[in-house]
Amino acid sequence: MENLTAALVVTVIGMSVIFAVLAILYVSILSLERIFPYKAPAQTAGDDTETVAVIQAGITAYLKRRPG
Amino acid sequence: MWVFAVCYNRKTALYAVAGTTQKKIDFQKSALIKELALTISSAFGKIFATTGFSAIGPGEIVMILIALTLLYLAIEKEFEPLLLVPIGFGALLANLPLTHMMSGDEGGLLYYFYLGVRSEIWPPLIFLGVGALTDFGPLLANPLTLFLGAAAQIGVYITLVVAVLLGFSLQQAAAIGIIGGADGPTAIFLANKLAPELLGPIAVAAYSYMSLVPIIQPPIMKLLTTEKERKIKMEQLKPVSRELKIVFPIAVTIICLLLLPAAAPLIGMLMLGNLFRECGVTKRLYETTETHLINIVTILLALAVGSSMTAESFLTWQTIKIIVLGLFAFGAATAGGLLLGKLVMVMTGGRVNPLIGSAGVSAVPMAARVSQKVGAEADPHNFLLMHAMGPNVAGVIGTAVAAGVMLALFGESALMTPGHAEALIGQGADFIRSIFFG
Numbered sequence: 001m002e003n004l005t006a007a008l009v010v011t012v013i014g015m016s017v018i019f020a021v022l023a024i025l026y027v028s029i030l031s032l033e034r035i036f037p038y039k040a041p042a043q044t045a046g047d048d049t050e051t052v053a054v055i056q057a058g059i060t061a062y063l064k065r066r067p068g
Numbered sequence: 069m070w071v072f073a074v075c076y077n078r079k080t081a082l083y084a085v086a087g088t089t090q091k092k093i094d095f096q097k098s099a100l101i102k103e104l105a106l107t108i109s110s111a112f113g114k115i116f117a118t119t120g121f122s123a124i125g126p127g128e129i130v131m132i133l134i135a136l137t138l139l140y141l142a143i144e145k146e147f148e149p150l151l152l153v154p155i156g157f158g159a160l161l162a163n164l165p166l167t168h169m170m171s172g173d174e175g176g177l178l179y180y181f182y183l184g185v186r187s188e189i190w191p192p193l194i195f196l197g198v199g200a201l202t203d204f205g206p207l208l209a210n211p212l213t214l215f216l217g218a219a220a221q222i223g224v225y226i227t228l229v230v231a232v233l234l235g236f237s238l239q240q241a242a243a244i245g246i247i248g249g250a251d252g253p254t255a256i257f258l259a260n261k262l263a264p265e266l267l268g269p270i271a272v273a274a275y276s277y278m279s280l281v282p283i284i285q286p287p288i289m290k291l292l293t294t295e296k297e298r299k300i301k302m303e304q305l306k307p308v309s310r311e312l313k314i315v316f317p318i319a320v321t322i323i324c325l326l327l328l329p330a331a332a333p334l335i336g337m338l339m340l341g342n343l344f345r346e347c348g349v350t351k352r353l354y355e356t357t358e359t360h361l362i363n364i365v366t367i368l369l370a371l372a373v374g375s376s377m378t379a380e381s382f383l384t385w386q387t388i389k390i391i392v393l394g395l396f397a398f399g400a401a402t403a404g405g406l407l408l409g410k411l412v413m414v415m416t417g418g419r420v421n422p423l424i425g426s427a428g429v430s431a432v433p434m435a436a437r438v439s440q441k442v443g444a445e446a447d448p449h450n451f452l453l454m455h456a457m458g459p460n461v462a463g464v465i466g467t468a469v470a471a472g473v474m475l476a477l478f479g480e481s482a483l484m485t486p487g488h489a490e491a492l493i494g495q496g497a498d499f500i501r502s503i504f505f506g
Contacts, residue, residue, distance in 0.1 A: 007232040007241060011225035014473045015218075021327055021469050022218045022462070028319050029211040029312075036311035 123165035127379030134377070135159035138272075141279075148279035151252065151370050155275065158374020170375050178375035181368050185260055185267070185376075190369035191253035192333040197362025198253070198464070199341020200354055202432065204316055206457040209305040212412065213424065213455075217462025219408035220428030221470045223248030223401025227393055234389055239263050242474040244390055247274045248397030249467030250281070250431040254334060256373060258471045262478055268377040269387040273394030281434045282441070284395070285402050289426050289442050292406045297413065298446035300421040302455045310346070317342040324469065330479060331472025338468065401429040405459065427456040430463040 116122050138156030142149040161169045162178060169178040184190040207213060224245045231241035243263040246255050247270060255274040259267045277284065290298075317339035324335045344354040409425020423443050427435040439456035 003232045003238055003241075004229070006238055007229045010238075010242070010474075010477055011229060013477070014225050014470060015222060017328070017473050018218045018221050018466055018469050019215070021324060022214045022466065024323055024327070025320060025465070026211050026214050028323060029208060029214075029316070032312055032315055032319060033208075036309045036315060038307045038309040038312075040307075 118166070120165040120167070125165075125379070127383055128163045128165055130383060131163040131377065131379045132160060134382070135163065135374070138374075141276075148275055150366060151275050152279070154367055154370035155272065155374040155377075158371040159377040160374075161371075162375040162378055170378070178371060181372040182375055184368055185256060185372045186264070188257060188260065188333060190365050190372065191257040191260075192337040193365040194253040194362060194369060195334050195337040195468075196341040197357050197365065198432070199317070199338040199343075200345045200358035201362070202338075202342055202345075202461050202464070203457070204342065204461055205308050205313065206305055206454050207459075207461050208308045208312055208316060210455065210458050212416075212420075213458030214462045214465075216405050216408055216412070216425045216459035217428040217464075217466040219425065220401045220405035220459070220463055221249065221466045222404035223397045223399070223429065224467070224470050226400045227397035230396060231389075231393055234393070236386075236389075237263075239478045240266055242478050243270055244393050245397060246270075246467070246471055246474065247277065247390075247394040248401040248429070249463070249470060250274070250278050250398060250401065250429040250435065251464060251467040252278060253369075254430075254467050254471045256369070257334060258474055261475060265381060266386065266390065268373065268382050269390040270394075271373040272377065273391050277394050277398045278431050278434065281398070281429075281431050282438050284398050285426055285429075285435065285438045286442055288399055288402045289406060289423060289438075292403060293410070293422050295446055297410070297422050298443055299450065300413065300418060301447070301450055302419065302421055302424075302452065305454055310348075313346040314343070314348075317346065320465065324465070324472075328469060328472035328476065330475035331468050334468040334471060335465070338464065398429065402426045405429060405463075409459075421450070421452055421455070424452055424456040424459055427460040428463045428466070430460065430467050432460050432464060433457065435463070436460040 135156045138152050138159065141147045142152035142156060158178060161167060167176075168174040169176045170182070172179045226245075227248050228241045228245035231244045232238065236244060239262040243255075243259040243261075243266055246258045249255065252271065252274050256267065256271050259270040263270075321336060321339045325332050328335075341357055344350045344357055405425035405428030406422055407425070408428075409420065409422030412420045412425070413422045421443060423439045424436075427439045429435050436453055436456035436459075440451070440453040443450040443452040
């Protein structure tokens with residue numbers, strides 16, 4: 001009977017501690033998310049087909065005009 | 069005639085002499101043969117005495133059959149083969165008599181492997197590898213799933229109560245209950261600390277049921293959810309920043325270990341492994357940890373666990389009780405996660421599929437795969453795998469925290485004794501009385 005009482009107390013304490021620890025982690029994750037928000041990677045010129053086309057056209061024009 | 073007579077007489081005499089000699093020789097021969105036979109039989113007897121056959125008993129024979137069954141399940145049925153092959157083989161080696169593999173005095177090899185369990189080296193090293201293999205991204209993308217991992221730990225505590233009712237001591241019941249966490253290294257770690265005499269049955273029960281998750285969980289999942297609930301589709305997970313993934317293991321280490329220092333070996337190693345993975349500057353350490361290190365330690369740990377399965381420690385009624393309690397623990401943990409999953413589903417207006425709750429019983433990634441499979445059976449276009457990985461990895465943290473709580477209460481400092489429990493209840497009752505009645 002004594003052991004059973006202790007087991008029930010341990011159940012209440014154990015589940016409370018687990019939920020408390022994970023609740024603290026939950027709040028921490030939400031706070032860290034604000035500090036370190038996700039940023040989509042910046043587009044490079046290589047990804048922008050329009051810019052690439054303009055640069056390529058410029059190079060072609062330069063090569064045509066270049067003497068020799 | 070005379071000559072003939074002489075010859076005859078000489079021949080007879082000769083024959084007589086020869087006969088006597090022959091008799092003598094025969095006698096000597098038979099004595100020699102007898103002596104030789106005695107020597108040979110005594111030599112064979114001595115040789116037999118040095119073979120295992122002379123020392124094998126019914127207990128060893130049963131254990132060898134159990135070891136062969138484990139090997140069969142691992143090789144033929146592919147039940148957790150990476151673990152059950154070395155566990156089964158370790159059990160086989162430990163139960164072949166006179167090999168002295170577990171003898172400390174005679175320098176038994178498995179004895180030294182077992183020292184790694186006893187001195188708590190192998191389980192935390194396994195956790196280092198698990199950390200390197202774990203992606204906490206799904207958990208960080210949907211932190212609410214942390215609570216599903218917490219709810220599944222109810223299986224641990226319900227089993228603790230049932231084990232006490234079945235006559236186990238509090239320490240033994242705590243070690244048995246942790247089987248419900250579905251986390252092999254944690255179960256071994258805690259069993260070694262609280263009930264080393266039950267290490268073999270607990271480890272076998274934990275790993276066997278982990279491999280049986282696809283069979284144990286689906287009936288409970290279908291029983292506790294409706295077809296409509298299983299069809300719920302969840303939104304795609306949001307992306308998570310690299311910085312958050314790096315800071316997370318450091319934050320968990322600080323928070324958890326300030327609250328529960330007893331869980332340091334498990335949580336500390338788990339998070340270090342994860343930091344190797346996420347920080348991006350320890351590629352060599354990460355690659356070693358997630359492959360070679362975890363494989364080597366798995367061999368040593370599993371062999372050591374198998375070698376602890378000797379006839380005198382394994383063939384007891386307690387083992388049968390532990391096997392039944394392990395199954396109960398898994399079922400209760402699955403139900404706990406599912407029921408909180410249903411609550412979260414109601415609270416979020418049906419945006420969470422309750423099936424992901426069952427993945428709260430660690431068993432990474434098997435339990436998450438089962439959620440995916442059962443969800444896809446209800447609706448083939450339902451993809452729950454990544455959503456279920458959140459509670460799955462939360463379950464690993466939850467089980468490590470549960471182990472920390474058990475150690476704090478029943479470990480060497482033993483905060484919890486029957487007398488303490490009643491005193492605590494008395495204090496709690498006084499506190500509640502003071503709140504309501506002044």
